Amino acid sequence: MVRRRNATLSLTAAALLAATPLITSCGAQHPGAAAVVGGRTISVAALQTQVKQVRAAQNATDQADQMIDATSDLSRSQLNSMVFDQVLDRAAHDAGVSVTTTDVQRLEASAAQQVGGAQALRSALLQQYAVAPGQIDEFYRVQAEAQGLARHLGVDLTTQSGQAAVTKVLSSASQELRVDVNPRYGKWNTQTLTLGSASQPWLRQSAATSAPPQQITG
Structure with a gap:
C-alpha cells in the first residue's frame, strides 16, 4: 500500500512554513502551477511530463486502448501521487x-523476482498503477520511505491499526504543508490524502511491503 512515486527529501523549513500565508488559488497566485506544497510548486509542465511518460509507455503495448481507457483521469491521479510523495x-x-539507493534496489529486485523478472515487473506496474518504466525507481523509493516511517512508529503497515497510525502522521504533515491544488484538478483532502474524487486510498500509491504489485491492496 503506498505508491510512489524522488530520491532526496526536499523540504521547506518549518519556520518558513509558519510564515507562509495561505494560498487561495494556484491559478491566480502561481501561474503554471498544478499544485503548491509547502511553498514548493509542482508545475503543470512537470505534471504533463509525467503523464506523457505513462501514455508513451502505454501506447507501446498491445493493450494500449484498454490501458488508456482505464486511466482517463491520468492527470489527476499523477498529480495525486506527486503531492502525496x-x-x-x-x-x-x-x-x-531516510532512504538509500540500496533500500530502493532491494525492494525493486524482490518484486521483480516474485513476478518473473524486470520486464514482467515493468508491465505489471504500468498496467496496474500507470507507472512508466522511468518512474519505477521513484515508485520503490516511496515504498521504502513509507516502510521506514512505519518502522519508526513501531507499526505494521499490513494491519489496519498500522495504516491508521501512518495515515495520522501523514495527515498532520499534509496540514502543515498547506497543500493547495489548482482548482482544475480538484481539492486536496488532508484526511484521506487524495485529490478530489480520487477513488484510490493512499495505500495504493506506495506499497507497504515488498510484495509484487498484484499483491498490493488498499
Whole structure:
C-alpha cells in the first residue's frame, strides 16, 4: 500500500512554513502551477511530463486502448501521487527517516523476482498503477520511505491499526504543508490524502511491503 512515486527529501523549513500565508488559488497566485506544497510548486509542465511518460509507455503495448481507457483521469491521479510523495517526504524527514539507493534496489529486485523478472515487473506496474518504466525507481523509493516511517512508529503497515497510525502522521504533515491544488484538478483532502474524487486510498500509491504489485491492496 503506498505508491510512489524522488530520491532526496526536499523540504521547506518549518519556520518558513509558519510564515507562509495561505494560498487561495494556484491559478491566480502561481501561474503554471498544478499544485503548491509547502511553498514548493509542482508545475503543470512537470505534471504533463509525467503523464506523457505513462501514455508513451502505454501506447507501446498491445493493450494500449484498454490501458488508456482505464486511466482517463491520468492527470489527476499523477498529480495525486506527486503531492502525496511530498507529504510523505515531509513526514519522513520530521521522523528522521531516510532512504538509500540500496533500500530502493532491494525492494525493486524482490518484486521483480516474485513476478518473473524486470520486464514482467515493468508491465505489471504500468498496467496496474500507470507507472512508466522511468518512474519505477521513484515508485520503490516511496515504498521504502513509507516502510521506514512505519518502522519508526513501531507499526505494521499490513494491519489496519498500522495504516491508521501512518495515515495520522501523514495527515498532520499534509496540514502543515498547506497543500493547495489548482482548482482544475480538484481539492486536496488532508484526511484521506487524495485529490478530489480520487477513488484510490493512499495505500495504493506506495506499497507497504515488498510484495509484487498484484499483491498490493488498499
